[in-house]
Amino acid sequence: MWHGDYLFLIRNLVEKDFKVRYRNMSLGVLWSLLNPLIMMGLLTFIFTKIFAQAHDKNFPLAVLCGLVPLNFFTLAWGTGASSILENAALIKRVPVPRQVFPIASVLSNCLHLLIQIALLLTIIVAFGRGVNIHWLWLPLLWGLEILFVMGLALAFSALNVYVRDTRYVIESTNTVLFWLVPVFYSFSLIPDRFRGLYQINPVAALVLMMRNILLDGQAPLASTLVRLAIVSFGMFGIGMFIFAKLKNGFYSRL
Amino acid sequence: MLIEFQNVSKWFPHSSGRQLLRTHIARWFGSVHNEPYYALRNVSFQLEDGESLAIIGSNGAGKSTLLGLAAGLTLPDAGSVVVNGRIAALLELGSGFHPDLTGAENLVLNAALLGLSKRKTNELFDRIVEFSGIGEFIDDPLRTYSSGMILRLAFSIAIRCEPDVLLIDEVLAVGDTSFQEKSKEALVSFRRAGKSMLFVSHYASAVREMCDRALWIDHGSVVMDGQVNEVLDAYQGRMVMQQGL
Numbered sequence: 001m002w003h004g005d006y007l008f009l010i011r012n013l014v015e016k017d018f019k020v021r022y023r024n025m026s027l028g029v030l031w032s033l034l035n036p037l038i039m040m041g042l043l044t045f046i047f048t049k050i051f052a053q054a055h056d057k058n059f060p061l062a063v064l065c066g067l068v069p070l071n072f073f074t075l076a077w078g079t080g081a082s083s084i085l086e087n088a089a090l091i092k093r094v095p096v097p098r099q100v101f102p103i104a105s106v107l108s109n110c111l112h113l114l115i116q117i118a119l120l121l122t123i124i125v126a127f128g129r130g131v132n133i134h135w136l137w138l139p140l141l142w143g144l145e146i147l148f149v150m151g152l153a154l155a156f157s158a159l160n161v162y163v164r165d166t167r168y169v170i171e172s173t174n175t176v177l178f179w180l181v182p183v184f185y186s187f188s189l190i191p192d193r194f195r196g197l198y199q200i201n202p203v204a205a206l207v208l209m210m211r212n213i214l215l216d217g218q219a220p221l222a223s224t225l226v227r228l229a230i231v232s233f234g235m236f237g238i239g240m241f242i243f244a245k246l247k248n249g250f251y252s253r254l
Numbered sequence: 255m256l257i258e259f260q261n262v263s264k265w266f267p268h269s270s271g272r273q274l275l276r277t278h279i280a281r282w283f284g285s286v287h288n289e290p291y292y293a294l295r296n297v298s299f300q301l302e303d304g305e306s307l308a309i310i311g312s313n314g315a316g317k318s319t320l321l322g323l324a325a326g327l328t329l330p331d332a333g334s335v336v337v338n339g340r341i342a343a344l345l346e347l348g349s350g351f352h353p354d355l356t357g358a359e360n361l362v363l364n365a366a367l368l369g370l371s372k373r374k375t376n377e378l379f380d381r382i383v384e385f386s387g388i389g390e391f392i393d394d395p396l397r398t399y400s401s402g403m404i405l406r407l408a409f410s411i412a413i414r415c416e417p418d419v420l421l422i423d424e425v426l427a428v429g430d431t432s433f434q435e436k437s438k439e440a441l442v443s444f445r446r447a448g449k450s451m452l453f454v455s456h457y458a459s460a461v462r463e464m465c466d467r468a469l470w471i472d473h474g475s476v477v478m479d480g481q482v483n484e485v486l487d488a489y490q491g492r493m494v495m496q497q498g499l
Binding site for chain 1: 322362
């Protein structure tokens with residue numbers, strides 16, 4: 001029915017999100033930098049001064065390696081999941097393929113991610129960790145995370161139309177994830193019998209691999225990488241499938 | 255043939271306003287039995303090339319649902335809808351606009367939503383701005399526009415994006431008198447170019463002027479399909495009768 005230009009449309013939707021968001025902020029992109037820095041400072045203070053558990057001078061770096069992927073995941077999943085409801089006016093008037101809304105929503109958060117990645121890499125280098133060959137893995141890792149979040153956003157944006165409580169499920173899950181993704185502790189602290197729980201969590205896998213690359217200068221484990229790839233592609237497929245099943249009901253439920 | 259509806263039915267869930275978990279759970283356990291609400295029931299009609307069809311009927315008769323199906327916004331629950339050609343729907347003009355973007359930015363975004371390529375949008379940009387008569391305000395944020403200016407911009411984009419069929423839902427009363435004249439002229443020349451329209455309006459004069467045929471629907475079913483004046487006369491006769499009762 002709709003024979004338009006997908007790329008042109010998605011680019012325009014992403015640009016719209018970006019312009020609208022940053023035109024209403026006097027400090028603009030500075031906010032994207034400030035949030036992870038504050039969190040990094042806060043967690044470092046608590047765990048090196050209050051609990052005084054961590055004596056590693058790399059602790060702030062390890063925290064930032066956890067915060068950047070988790071921040072992106074939380075934000076992109078949340079905004080992506082509400083994208084269909086937010087664009088209800090368009091869904092009911094324009095026959096554009098509905099998939100473009102969650103996809104564009106996740107992509108517009110990528111700019112945010114890019115800024116934070118730039119911050120992360122700058123700080124890593126500033127702390128004296130040099131650039132190493134394994135950095136070449138990073139684009140692939142982040143690409144897989146983006147794909148995974150897109151799958152989630154597709155599935156949950158569609159579910160959100162049918163069950164409006166979905167939003168609260170996402171909020172609660174994100175709170176839980178802050179503790180279950182090793183942001184302020186390392187993998188070595190996790191007891192063996194709980195490792196399985198972390199192995200199936202793609203955000204945790206991403207954090208682990210980023211620390212491998214950026215802090216230890218090692219290539220990511222092939223088995224973890226393969227598992228992340230399977231989960232990401234699988235989630236994207238499942239998201240597309242759920243969305244396709246549910247999208248015809250949007251018109252009568254919005 | 256541009257549009258063909260065959261025995262089309264469309265129903266809505268009754269609890270459409272409240273999509274909550276507890277509604278769904280109640281339904282799974284069978285404690286709520288909602289009869290679906292029929293917006294359209296067994297509707298069949300065809301729109302030929304170059305023809306203009308008016309859809310008339312009182313509020314809640316199913317006119318908007320019919321346009322929604324023709325525009326491809328949703329699929330019928332029974333029957334089939336076949337559409338050949340590119341459709342531009344003028345349904346609630348300006349619904350895709352964002353107040354913080356400028357007129358020009360909204361124009362490009364709207365064109366992309368209607369399915370235009372980047373090249374085509376650049377090509378048509380000046381003509382759309384010119385037709386809208388918005389002039390130098392095109393680079394101001396949309397929230398500084400009057401409601402008339404917003405509608406003029408939206409109408410200009412839709413009419414200038416060169417569709418095969420226009421779906422029009424009560425939009426002729428757009429802007430001031432001079433813009434109304436201009437938009438009417440644009441529609442007339444659109445028709446003269448051999449293109450088709452599906453037209454919903456409560457203004458009988460506009461319907462007579464713009465359409466050859468009319469389809470009268472009531473409570474989701476077709477009452478009458480025929481030459482525009484005959485259908486309108488019958489429809490207005492019924493309205494007068496109902497008011498007399």
